[in-house]
Amino acid sequence: QSLYNLGAKCETMERYGPIIRTYGQENFEKIQNAKLLIVGAGGIGCEILKNLALTGFKYIELIDLDTIDVSNLNRQFLFRPEHVGQPKAIVAGNAAKRFNPDLTVVSYHENIKNPKFNLAYFEKFNLVLNALDNIDARRHVNRLCLAANRPLIDSGTTGYLGQVVPILKGKTACYECYPKPTQKVYPICTIRSTPDKPVHCIVWAKECFKLLFNQPSESMLFEDESTGETSTYMQLISYPTDVTVDAVLQYGEDLLTALYRTEIDKRLAMDVYKTAKVVPVALELSDIHQAVEACRASLTNTSTTSSSTAGWDHRIFSLQENIIQFLTCLYEVGVKDRQLIGQLSFDKDDLWAMKFVTAASNLRSH
Ligand SMILES: [Zn+2]
Numbered sequence: 270q271s272l273y274n275l276g277a278k279c280e281t282m283e284r285y286g287p288i289i290r291t292y293g294q295e296n297f298e299k300i301q302n303a304k305l306l307i308v309g310a311g312g313i314g315c316e317i318l319k320n321l322a323l324t325g326f327k328y329i330e331l332i333d334l335d336t337i338d339v340s341n342l343n344r345q346f347l348f349r350p351e352h353v354g355q356p357k358a359i360v361a362g363n364a365a366k367r368f369n370p371d372l373t374v375v376s377y378h379e380n381i382k383n384p385k386f387n388l389a390y391f392e393k394f395n396l397v398l399n400a401l402d403n404i405d406a407r408r409h410v411n412r413l414c415l416a417a418n419r420p421l422i423d424s425g426t427t428g429y430l431g432q433v434v435p436i437l438k439g440k441t442a443c444y445e446c447y448p449k450p451t452q453k454v455y456p457i458c459t460i461r462s463t464p465d466k467p468v469h470c471i472v473w474a475k476e477c478f479k480l481l482f483n484q485p486s487e488s489m490l491f492e493d494e495s496t497g498e499t500s501t502y503m504q505l506i507s508y509p510t511d512v513t514v515d516a517v518l519q520y521g522e523d524l525l526t527a528l529y530r531t532e533i534d535k536r537l538a539m540d541v542y543k544t545a546k547v548v549p550v551a552l553e554l555s556d557i558h559q560a561v562e563a564c565r566a567s568l569t570n571t572s573t574t575s576s577s578t579a580g581w582d583h584r585i586f587s588l589q590e591n592i593i594q595f596l597t598c599l600y601e602v603g604v605k606d607r608q609l610i611g612q613l614s615f616d617k618d619d620l621w622a623m624k625f626v627t628a629a630s631n632l633r634s635h
Contacts, residue, residue: 284369285325297325304393305329308381308410309400310361313424315347317400318361322368329365330375330394332386333358338618381406391417399423404449411436411444457489462536465545467634474630475615477528478622480506482602482613500535502527508610512603514568521596522561525552529632550635552592560592567593568600581624586631594628 282289289297305326307314310333321329337345337352337360347364348357356378366372379386381401391397391413399421401407407423414421414436421436423444436443455472464470473490480488485506492499505524509516533551542548586594601621606613615622 288325300325301327303328303395306391306394306397307331307400308397308406309333309402310345310347310357310376311335311341311400311402312344313426314357314400315345315361317398317424318365318374319347319368322365322372325369325371327371328373329362330377331358331362332377332379332381333361334378334380336378340618382409386413388413388417391419394419397421399425401425407444414438415443460489462541463545464633465547467630470630470633471626473633474626477629478615478626481508481524482610483615484611500527501531508603508607512600512607514565514600517600517603518561518565518568518596521564521599522557524599525557525592525595525632526554529635530554530557549633552588552632552635556588557592560589561596563589564593564596564600568597582627586628588632588635591628591631591635594624595632598622598625598628 285297288300292300303326305321305328307317307321307329310318310331314331314333318329318331333356335357337348337355337357339350339353341357342348342350342353345357347361352360356376358376358378362374362376365374397410397414397419399407399410401410402425407425411421411423415438418438421444422433423436424431424433426432434444435441455469459465459469460473460476464473476489479485480490480502485491486493490500490502492503494503502524505520505527509520529552533549536542537548537551598621602610602613602625605621613622615626617623
């Protein structure tokens with residue numbers, strides 16, 4: 270028995286010796302007995318989880334609502350190509366356990382705002398670590414930690430800068446004590462009618478995305494009928510009920526004509542670009558129609574639909590390619606998520622959404 274104990278002790282010393290010498294026996298015991306909560310298993314979460322596992326923490330609960338995307342693999346190093354599509358919290362938890370066999374990770378593939386993660390839930394932890402990518406969730410965890418009187422270490426990024434802030438009720442400022450820099454906003458009329466920089470066209474395209482796939486009334490491009498004559502595209506914001514190639518292409522052709530021809534012509538006639546450095550060019554009906562037919566051929570020919578799109582974001586698209594891209598995305602989202610149209614949010618990790626916004630903004634820059 271005593272030899273067995275000695276063996277176990279040696280293994281502990283081998284694993285934790287440097288940690289114990291660094292932090293001292295007393296702190297090491299605190300580490301071993303602590304219960305931690307990590308919110309977020311993305312870029313920051315992977316790093317934190319690995320470090321805590323190697324430091325000797327033995328009990329961690331991990332919450333993340335996301336699944337793994339190919340675009341995460343360059344930095345979220347606990348994930349491998351075979352994990353794409355699986356929940357981040359579960360894959361990251363399993364990976365961390367391999368760093369340290371003493372570690373227990375309880376993973377939740379859920380939203381931190383789920384009411385089950387309530388005050389009583391937060392009270393069972395000694396420390397909470399935020400590894401989130403959005404202000405809303407960071408605020409939510411901040412408030413719960415204040416209410417539960419639990420220390421929070423909040424980390425995040427803004428642009429190219431990273432921040433780490435310890436927050437403890439009554440001792441430090443909290444996450445909401447300082448106003449957050451708001452996202453850059455552009456004047457609504459610049460976006461709607463006179464975008465003259467590439468960034469304006471991208472904002473316009475994202476508003477177009479909102480108009481077509483999310484709540485139309487939330488979009489800057491939305492027009493209320495009560496305010497008088499509306500733009501032609503306002504008649505075209507409902508996606509076809511039946512997702513067939515013909516129905517979607519007809520819809521797409523009408524939409525392209527309204528957005529990139531009728532409305533541009535109307536504004537040119539109104540002379541709104543009088544003082545603009547760059548004046549848009551309305552699309553030719555024949556260009557739109559030609560692209561529609563090319564798109565019909567590729568969508569109905571099943572042998573070409575599996576063609577790889579690798580490298581698409583490293584090329585400059587021709588006008589035809591932009592129109593085809595716009596139409597293909599319109600069709601793809603219907604096939605994939607018809608029921609969700611009206612509640613889809615733009616996500617840079619959604620390939621089709623990136624392609625749609627790319628094509629839509631390129632066309633608005635024409
Ligand atoms: Zn505060």
